[in-house]
Amino acid sequence: RDGSVEVRVGTQDIGTGTRTILAIVAAEELGLPVDRVKSEIGDTRFLFSVPSGGSLSAPSNTPAVRQAAAHLRDKLFRIAAPILGAEPDDLEASDGFIRVRTNPSRSLAFADLCKRIPGDSISAQGERVPNYEGFRTDQAGCQFAEVEVDTETGIVRVTHVVAVHDAGRIIDPLMARSQVNGGILMGIGFALFEDRRMDPQLGIMVNPTMDDYKLPGSLDVPRIDVRFFEVANGITNTGVMGLGEVSHVASTAAVACAVYDAIGVPVRSLPITPDRVLAALGHA
CATH class of the missing domain: 3.30.365.10 (Aldehyde oxidase/xanthine dehydrogenase, molybdopterin binding domain)
Known part of the structure; x- marks a missing residue:
């Protein structure tokens, strides 16, 4: 009331x-x-x-x-x-x-x-009904990465990422852009730094401590440009789609492909650490 x-x-x-x-x-x-x-x-x-x-x-x-x-x-x-x-x-x-x-x-x-509500309050419930028929539910997008590779040290640095996404209707543009930024940083960490080591026999992690688990820092953050294509796909009454995974997974692939383009030979194991870059250059 x-x-x-x-x-x-x-x-x-x-x-x-x-x-x-x-x-x-x-x-x-x-x-x-x-x-x-x-x-x-x-x-x-x-x-x-x-x-x-x-x-x-x-x-x-x-x-x-x-x-x-x-x-x-x-x-x-x-x-x-x-x-x-x-x-x-x-x-x-x-x-x-x-x-x-x-x-x-x-x-x-x-x-x-x-104030005219009978009683103290009034309420209603809603449910998530199945998607409407006849429309695709696929997320679509492209990630573009620019990298610099030091061929003497093997260090890779991501300098620029452009993310173009169709995530249906965007409810909060600032928050959506922030989520893509976070996905890109996760993708860069996965591509260049994060080395999760597992004992193949015991199935347990053998990383010593989280202190030894490398993550991107502030100096590793590239310039990021995010563009949204809002498509009213009609699959629900809001037309909203997911956004977190597409910005993360595609960023890792974009970085790896950019490294390939820079040095002319693919690095097929993640993370793309300096020793792996130098090994790939040596084989090339």
């Missing part, structure tokens, strides 16, 4: 901004600013959701949240209709108000409408 809105989903946020995009989807459907919506996630008391991983979180959760918000909006329209002297189908929600489409001057503030 105080006009606050909560989205409750049993998913988790592992740093990719799930809380934010769920709030954005609900806020847009209810015609509210994002700061009026609070996302509550990662609690077993809430409805079931998929795990965070495998490019599942955004495309699995946003359609369910949008459906739930639409059901909630329709309930609010049924409360607002007699107050505004209109039919529920004649109403729209935008800018924090419930308005009559044909006469926007006849309106009611969202917060004032919520």
Whole structure:
């Protein structure tokens, strides 16, 4: 009754901004600013959701949240209709108000409408229905990497990466770009630094400590340009697709191919460490 809105989903946020995009989807459907919506996630008391991983979180959760918000909006329209002297189908929600489409001057503030809710609150549920038929669900993109290879020391340095992606509808461009940046850095680490050593007989890791596990540092970060092609693929009610894996896996391949182009011989084992580069040059 105080006009606050909560989205409750049993998913988790592992740093990719799930809380934010769920709030954005609900806020847009209810015609509210994002700061009026609070996302509550990662609690077993809430409805079931998929795990965070495998490019599942955004495309699995946003359609369910949008459906739930639409059901909630329709309930609010049924409360607002007699107050505004209109039919529920004649109403729209935008800018924090419930308005009559044909006469926007006849309106009611969202917060004032919520005071008319019978009881303390009103709620609605949504579910992730199967994808609509007739559309592809494949992610598409290209990664381009520019590298410098010191042929005397074998050191490889990535200087520039361009990432071009179709991830369906982008809900939060800044957050999506940040996720691609993170995927690229993961790909560079996988390509050049991360050496996970396993005993093939025992199946256990033999890396001494995490101190010896190399990761990219700030001086290893290249110039990164990210471009999105938003394609309304129509597979769900949000058209959102995954983004994390395509930016990571493709970056590793792009770096390896750039090294091949630079030295004229492929290095077929990862990470592409200086000793492997020098060995490849020696064989060439």
